[in-house]
Amino acid sequence: MVKKFTGKPAFLLVHGAWHGAWCFAKVIPYLERAGHVVTARDLPGHGGRARYPNAFRRLPFDDEAFATEPSPIAAVTLADYVSDVMQTLDALVGLGGPVILVGHSMGGIPITAVGEAAPEHVLKLVYLTAYMPACGVPAIAYSRAPEAHGGKVGAAMKADPARVGALRIDPRSTDPAYMANLKRAFADDVCDDGWTVAQNLLSPDAPALPFATAIETTRSRWGSIPRAYIKCRGDLAIVPRTQEKFVTLADEFTPQNKTEVYELDSSHSPFISQPEKLAATLLEIASK
Template identity: 40%
Template sequence: MAEQSTGIVFIHGAWHNHETWDYVLPFLKARGIVTTVFDMPGAGVNAKLPASFLKRPLDKQAFATEPSPNAGVTQDERTEFVVGQVRETAEKCGGKVVIAGHSLGGATVSHVVERVPELISAAVYISAFLLPPGMPPVAMIRDEVMADALVPGLFAADPATIGAMRVDFLSEDPDYRARVREAYAGDVGEDMFNKAIAHFHCDEPAQVTIVPSPVTKERFGTVPRHYIHCTEDRAVTPAGQKKMIALMDAAMGNKTTVHVMATSHSPFDADPQGLARILGDIALG
């Protein structure tokens, strides 16, 4: 067996990749914490891009109608992949690990914890989808408490038509780019924002948003859970975050520990040291 150590497995959010965590990891490694990051199926190096996205100037009609080559990615694929990462990290650390997910990555956190609760010491949701039993992400996306969320207004195509939630992160239109920045990272500088979106893919598979949350009291409910509540979030609204916490607490019959950060949807860019401090304290418990 490996020498005992503490590990965190990170799950990035929709359109993101493993580089999400670049500014956070050094602070955790300085505390002796093992970190595991990766690109999810359908993300980063695993994302398939529509041909129209790569042609500039953009043909908006083609971009709005080209079927997504990323549409076939399933929640099951993502769950299986991350379960494998959790097993490897737990073996490396010689014990249970923390699993932390951002935004839509929270849905995968829940699926994984329900599958292997015996390997998880804590589940952390970073302004993420913490969904009660039977609720799919799309139900929360369409909930009235999410009415002020800015991301759906960025969609360049109908997800039901092309099979993906499509955003043009290469757009040179200043108004569109300003709306992207406000949605994700309105509290970071222009250079950091440009560096962040440079690694975003354009097509997030839509079918993962219709998969119901599988969580049960008997498995998921036995694992301590934490929520990092981002008060200035314009992607997953603060009201939406609070509603999900309340619904899950009622369903599980126990409480989520809430940590508050006065940041946008991207605390890993806006305050990486603060985020690392919370994560490290949870992991080292």
């Protein structure tokens, strides 16, 4: 069935690292019931398009092999992400309506690049506890900054990204301490059953190249698009101080186009823990 615009903007939802379009499953119905066209798709190397290192599936599990095997998605670039998002964006624009581009976590990187490439097609950029990198600064730099202290993702890494070409986690680990840290990083306020489902859907590798690629944003293109940032106060992946830094730097870059800031009392995964509240926030953003 062909989706039809109702005069309300469409939402294009872009997931983060190790996730896929599946993570928005609980949010989409709320947005659609409010009359919006909504699309989420897997980025290259993620979700249903993920590829796994052989060592991830091999039993008995070999920690050393898992830590050293090159990632099958190491060649995926930011340009690949952008091309993929642009295809979907163009399809939505072709249906005749304006589009709100939403990026969660790592998804903030490609939506920034898409905003710079095609500002005329984006009604608003929404960063959901996401990377909103400043001009010329690769996203990886923010995870090493003092503001990132207290984040839990670093302790979840199972390989050297420079060696394997990916940020590698083990969502099937049998180590209780490791899994407790992983849940705290991504889903601290998610019930155990909800976390079990999400854990089984996470993929082990996220390509390293997009995190290491700087985006040359300009005030006349990316900086001209209205934007909103949804801060998650309990986030232990992209911690609140880092979220605040993104907003501060963006507003300094475009003082005539400041970021609308919204807040949720949630972990890194409000689409699982409080989908109705997240949807309400997105609908509020769309109404302005």
